[in-house]
Amino acid sequence: MSKQELQRRAFEASGVSYEESLKATKLIPSLYERLGRESGMEELSTLFYDRVFDDTENDWFLSIFASSTKAEAIDNQYRFFVQTFGGPDLYRQKGKGKYTRLAGRHANYPISHEAADLWVKHMEDAINEHKYLETTSNPCKYGQNQNNSVSEQHYNNNIDMIEETKEAMRAYFRYTAHYIVVASEYMRDDQLSGGTKIDEGRVW
Numbered sequence: 132m133s134k135q136e137l138q139r140r141a142f143e144a145s146g147v148s149y150e151e152s153l154k155a156t157k158l159i160p161s162l163y164e165r166l167g168r169e170s171g172m173e174e175l176s177t178l179f180y181d182r183v184f185d186d187t188e189n190d191w192f193l194s195i196f197a198s199s200t201k202a203e204a205i206d207n208q209y210r211f212f213v214q215t216f217g218g219p220d221l222y223r224q225k226g227k228g229k230y231t232r233l234a235g236r237h238a239n240y241p242i243s244h245e246a247a248d249l250w251v252k253h254m255e256d257a258i259n260e261h262k263y264l265e266t267t268s269n270p271c272k273y274g275q276n277q278n279n280s281v282s283e284q285h286y287n288n289n290i291d292m293i294e295e296t297k298e299a300m301r302a303y304f305r306y307t308a309h310y311i312v313v314a315s316e317y318m319r320d321d322q323l324s325g326g327t328k329i330d331e332g333r334v335w
């Protein structure tokens with residue numbers, strides 16, 4: 132199956148096109164800056180994995196994560212986010228190889244489209260709780276002027292920017308989660324790369 136065919140299938144499953152999903156990786160300022168760099172990315176992964184590991188109502192979903200500790204899962208994911216969204220290559224520095232190859236790294240787990248939907252739901256809840264993405268209680272993370280006061284114009288820019296950030300993140304995660312499911316169905320055994328193995332194979 133060609134890359135284009137995989138992208139088309141991922142679009143059908145997620146409702147988000149490949150091009151739309153890429154916006155999150157191309158924002159200016161970068162998503163890495165918008166979320167508060169390393170500590171902000173770590174907060175996002177912590178909020179997310181807190182939800183996953185507390186989701187005892189969905190045993191089938193929680194069991195996918197049975198072989199990982201929460202701390203290790205947070206560390207892997209936040210490093211990936213820092214690297215993918217415009218920061219330093221922390222994921223690579225952990226010995227994860229040059230490429231991220233998400234499909235290969237997930238192919239050993241039983242991940243259905245239903246699991247992708249639940250993953251996205253937990254991530255959307257995490258996004259909505261992130262302190263840099265709140266528009267109500269804390270509206271001026273990056274809209275302040277030099278006097279430390281917030282003009283109406285700055286305030287509006289800020290809200291628009293937060294909405295743009297959230298929209299781009301939702302599209303990226305939705306598309307990527309379903310892409311992982313679609314691509315995993317077409318992986319050959321020799322293309323698998325587990326969580327800790329460095330993958331010398333092809334780029335997915």
Ligand code: HEM
Binds near residue numbers: 237304312325
């Ligand atoms: C489709 C639903 C998904 C499920 C059920 C799932 C499940 C998992 C599991 C069980 C792990 C191993 C945890 C660890 O020890 O690190 C993992 C790792 C990871 N996941 Fe996912 N995941 C999904 C989607 C995604 C998406 C959409 C992304 C990114 C946009 C992502 C990024 C990662 C990363 C970076 C790792 C670490 C891989 C490594 O160790 O190199 N996952 N995922």
